[in-house]
Amino acid sequence: METLTTLRAHKKAVTRRSLAGAALRLAMEHGLDGVTVEDIADEAGVSRRTFSNYFAGKEDAVLDADRSRIQELVALVSTRPAGEEAWTALRAATAELYRTWPVPDVEWMAQLRLLRRHPSLLARQAGDQVALERDLTAVLVVREPDEEVARLMAATFLATVRTGIALWLEGAGEQQLPVLVDRLLGRVRVQGT
Numbered sequence: 001m002e003t004l005t006t007l008r009a010h011k012k013a014v015t016r017r018s019l020a021g022a023a024l025r026l027a028m029e030h031g032l033d034g035v036t037v038e039d040i041a042d043e044a045g046v047s048r049r050t051f052s053n054y055f056a057g058k059e060d061a062v063l064d065a066d067r068s069r070i071q072e073l074v075a076l077v078s079t080r081p082a083g084e085e086a087w088t089a090l091r092a093a094t095a096e097l098y099r100t101w102p103v104p105d106v107e108w109m110a111q112l113r114l115l116r117r118h119p120s121l122l123a124r125q126a127g128d129q130v131a132l133e134r135d136l137t138a139v140l141v142v143r144e145p146d147e148e149v150a151r152l153m154a155a156t157f158l159a160t161v162r163t164g165i166a167l168w169l170e171g172a173g174e175q176q177l178p179v180l181v182d183r184l185l186g187r188v189r190v191q192g193t
Contacts, residue, residue: 016054016064018044023061032058032118059120063128070132073097078139086143086150087190090136090157091182098178109169133158153190160184 022043026035037058041051055061076093084092116125136154137147144150164181 015044015046015050019046019051019054020061020064023055023058024065027058027062032062032121059124062121063124066125067128069097069101070128070135072100074132074135074139077136078142084143086140086153087157087185087188089143090140090153091185094161094185095178095182098181103177109165113169129158149190156188156190157185160188 019040023035023040026039026043035058037051038048040058040061041048044051051061055064073093076096077089080089080092116122133151133154136157137151140150140153141147144153161181161184164177164184167184168175168177168180
């Protein structure tokens with residue numbers, strides 16, 4: 001029975017990744033407005049109903065990989081050694097995340113960045129960032145009991161990572177993104193660390 005459950009979970013994960021990949025590919029090729037849910041389902045070889053079992057709309061499918069990375073980052077921070085300081089845990093978790101999620105090429109990231117300027121994605125991204133800051137604060141407060149400091153740390157961390165990605169894109173990937181982001185994180189002075 002456990003094997004059957006594992007197989008089902010694996011099949012669902014594959015279907016989800018297939019739908020998200022199709023949504024992103026099609027949106028980058030045709031623009032978000034030029035893609036329908038039906039197009040995405042057809043590209044992934046599933047029905048419209050199957051699409052709806054995984055995503056509320058095409059925007060959610062396009063942002064799925066980002067949301068998965070967000071969940072992974074929060075999980076990595078929460079599993080760092082108990083005595084580790086909060087900022088150190090963030091840096092180590094980020095380094096681990098870059099090892100498990102390969103960095104895409106600069107051209108793809110630039111196209112994705114343009115796509116993300118679409119108004120319907122911007123609202124969802126803003127909501128995702130607020131949720132990520134909240135979730136990071138929740139795992140950081142275990143290490144940094146002053147909630148204000150934990151919250152400020154989460155917000156500073158996210159701003160630093162966004163800055164690193166922007167610098168990496170502007171430099172056409174001349175530096176390795178994980179190295180650049182870690183260097184920037186190392187330059188930040190955080191109270192409590």
